[in-house]
Amino acid sequence: DTGVSQNPRHKITKRGQNVTFRCDPISEHNRLYWYRQTLGQGPEFLTYFQNEAQLEKSRLLSDRFSAERPKGSFSTLEIQRTEQGDSAMYLCASSLVLPGTETQYFGPGTRLLVL
Amino acid sequence: RKEVEQDPGPFNVPEGATVAFNCTYSNSASQSFFWYRQDCRKEPKLLMSVYSSGNEDGRFTAQLNRASQYISLLIRDSKLSDSATYLCVVNRDGGSQGNLIFGKGTKLSVKP
Numbered sequence: 005d006t007g008v009s010q011n012p013r014h015k016i017t018k019r020g021q022n023v024t025f026r027c028d029p030i031s032e033h034n035r036l037y038w039y040r041q042t043l044g045q046g047p048e049f050l051t052y053f054q055n056e057a058q059l060e061k062s063r064l065l066s067d068r069f070s071a072e073r074p075k076g077s078f079s080t081l082e083i084q085r086t087e088q089g090d091s092a093m094y095l096c097a098s099s100l101v102l103p104g105t106e107t108q109y110f111g112p113g114t115r116l117l118v119l
Numbered sequence: 120r121k122e123v124e125q126d127p128g129p130f131n132v133p134e135g136a137t138v139a140f141n142c143t144y145s146n147s148a149s150q151s152f153f154w155y156r157q158d159c160r161k162e163p164k165l166l167m168s169v170y171s172s173g174n175e176d177g178r179f180t181a182q183l184n185r186a187s188q189y190i191s192l193l194i195r196d197s198k199l200s201d202s203a204t205y206l207c208v209v210n211r212d213g214g215s216q217g218n219l220i221f222g223k224g225t226k227l228s229v230k231p
Contacts, residue, residue: 045223047221106151
C-alpha cells in the first residue's frame with residue numbers, strides 16, 4: 005500500500021499522559037499536514053511541513069501540542085499532559101507541490117480517546 | 120461569520136435523484152476550492168477541485184461564484200454509493216492548497 009499511513013490507528017490513554025502519533029507520507033511527497041477532527045465537524049488544520057521545515061504552527065491548539073519531521077519523511081505529533089478534550093481523530097495528509105497544483109491525500113487517522 | 124458554512128443536512132434522497140449542496144466562505148483571499156467526500160469513520164478523499172468556470176466530472180458538477188463567495192456541488196442520477204458526507208473546502212491563503220479550511224460537511228443518504 006503506497007498511501008499515507010498512520011500509527012497507531014487507535015489510542016486510549018489516561019488524562020495527563022503523553023501520546024505520540026506517527027505519520028508516513030506518500031513517498032516523495034514534500035508537504036505533510038496534521039489535522040484534528042471531532043465528531044460532527046470538518047478537519048481542523050493544526051500544522052504543516054515542507055520537507056523538514058515546519059512552515060505553520062500557530063494553529064496548534066496549545067503548547068501541549070508539538071510536531072516534528074526530522075528528516076523530511078515521516079512525522080510525529082505529540083500531545084503532552086493529555087486532557088479529555090483532546091479526544092478526537094488526528095489526521096495526517098501529504099502532498100506533492102507542483103506549479104499550479106497540489107492535492108492533499110489523507111491517511112486513515114489515529115483515533116484518540118482520553119479517559 | 121464562519122470561515123466555511125454548509126447546511127449539515129441530512130439530505131435523504133431516492134436513487135436517481137438530483138441533489139445540490141451549497142457552501143459559502145468568508146475569506147476573499149482564498150484561491151483554491153474543493154469538494155471532499157468522507158465516508159463514515161474514514162478519511163476525507165478529494166472528490167473534485169472547483170474552478171471559476173465551473174467544472175464537471177461525470178455525474179458531479181461544481182460551480183464557484185467568487186463575487187458571492189459561494190460554491191456548489193450538483194450530483195445527478197444519485198447512486199446508493201454516493202451516501203457520504205460532502206465537505207466544502209477552501210484554502211486559507213492565496214496560492215496552492217496549503218492550509219485548508221473545511222466546512223462541517225453535508226450528509227447525504229441515498230435510499231433505494
